[in-house]
Amino acid sequence: MTQNQNLTDDQRWQIALAKDRRFDGAFVTGVHSTGIYCRPSCPARAPHRKNVRFYACPQDAEAAGLRACKRCSPNTQSAEEACVLAAIAAIREQGTMTLDQLADLTGYSPTHFQRLFKRTVGLSPAAFARALREERVREALESGASVTDALYDAGYSAPSRFYDGTQSQMGMTASDWRDGGAGRTVHWSVIATSLGDMLVAATDKGVCCLSFNESEPELRARFPKAELVEAGEDFRALFAEVTGIVEDPSQASAHIPLDVKGTAFQQRCWQALREIPAGETRSYGEQAAMLGNPKASRAVGSANGANNIAVLIPCHRVVPASGGVGGYAYGPQIKHELLKREGSVDEELFQK
Structure with missing residues (x-):
């Protein structure tokens, strides 16, 4: 994910230890004791920190004399990763999208895309969209907007849609938050x-x-x-x-x-x-x-x-x-x- 290029090395190291696939494409991990570079999510055993340097892209790692790991193929972006990024961009732009719509956009079956998206992002597409809408409501309420304006501006068709979707999780309603x-x-x-x-x-x-x-x-x-x-x-x-x-x-x-x-x-x-x-x-x-x-x-x-x-x-x-x-x-x-x-x-x- 190229939007995360400004990470510090300490942050990159924590991502590599967590094997967090959500940051594949943001950087590569160079292991100079073995001469290879890997994706952040590479399943191989974690190297010693002293042997690791981080590079913005595969080309930079190869210029430093490293070769691509055959296990995680960091020099290629998988079609799956590209599809998830495209789906995220569509959800941010259009708001609510059905699983069938996202599947049509990416070319995968709905069931397979659901698994792929959750594995990559950590949330289902529907949960990601809900979290995005709820964040917009909170930001609007904190800035002084009325509850009704905040809910409609965030994309809810009616206040009840917000309350039904969040009250069991949060307990307090939007009015409670503001008041x-x-x-x-x-x-x-x-x-x-x-x-x-x-x-x-x-x-x-x-x-x-x-x-x-x-x-x-x-x-x-x-x-x-x-x-x-x-x-x-x-x-x-x-x-x-x-x-x-x-x-x-x-x-x-x-x-x-x-x-x-x-x-x-x-x-x-x-x-x-x-x-x-x-x-x-x-x-x-x-x-x-x-x-x-x-x-x-x-x-x-x-x-x-x-x-x-x-x-x-x-x-x-x-x-x-x-x-x-x-x-x-x-x-x-x-x-x-x-x-x-x-x-x-x-x-x-x-x-x-």
């Missing part, structure tokens, strides 16, 4: 845990906040127009289960309902966090590469920082590539303890 939770009731409690006092809050749709060493004033700042009510019996079982997961974050938490708000980019970042298994960590660059944009490390860090739901959306599993535990909204000690309980950090790492 700071107006019209919603948030039930909250402060619970003593081994990590300190924990603020947990939920709507009737799911948990909307989990933080440490905070209370009602901080919750009010997050949801300035919502009605805040101290939680009663109806939320006791949910809050008890959340507390158990905080005490043992290696437990599965995907079944806990969430009610979150955020831009489409933030949503993708948070979903990527939930896909990191307990006991594993990722760097910010690796998380950005998972989202298809290794240059977005800082944006990923900002999105993680905007996460209102600690532990259940496990931003503590992202650490600096250079070592150490790194920053955390509630302090590095809590982050270290969460990682330690999951078995993904040792005392030496905390001292770096």
Whole structure:
């Protein structure tokens, strides 16, 4: 993908380690110990970093005396890659397109193209188009547009189409996003845990906040127009289960309902966090590469920082590539303890 030519070498290295095929064509990886160059997605074993140089194109690698890898054929662009790029351009230009239309455009059967597109982009064509529309809605709302104008300008035929497609995922509607939770009731409690006092809050749709060493004033700042009510019996079982997961974050938490708000980019970042298994960590660059944009490390860090739901959306599993535990909204000690309980950090790492 030639639009990613301005990547840094550190970003290219993270892409190569992830074998991310979405960046095939953006650069090639030259391995000077073997004299070959490869696609970023080459399935061969990763070389030592000291032996690697990156080149903008196969011609540059060959000018440096390298030859093309026979396993991944980096000196040719496959017809499949070209078709996916053409489909992405068509979706961006025309908005919603049916799978049959995209298949006709590319010459593949609908079933095969669906698999090809998802393998390359990480989303189905329909999910990619939805994410693009949702991003446009968020940008318009943040710039002050009315909800109706934002929805129609983004390509929705009716407001209900937006709500039906996103409310189960995001919980809060477009109006909630703009109005700071107006019209919603948030039930909250402060619970003593081994990590300190924990603020947990939920709507009737799911948990909307989990933080440490905070209370009602901080919750009010997050949801300035919502009605805040101290939680009663109806939320006791949910809050008890959340507390158990905080005490043992290696437990599965995907079944806990969430009610979150955020831009489409933030949503993708948070979903990527939930896909990191307990006991594993990722760097910010690796998380950005998972989202298809290794240059977005800082944006990923900002999105993680905007996460209102600690532990259940496990931003503590992202650490600096250079070592150490790194920053955390509630302090590095809590982050270290969460990682330690999951078995993904040792005392030496905390001292770096």
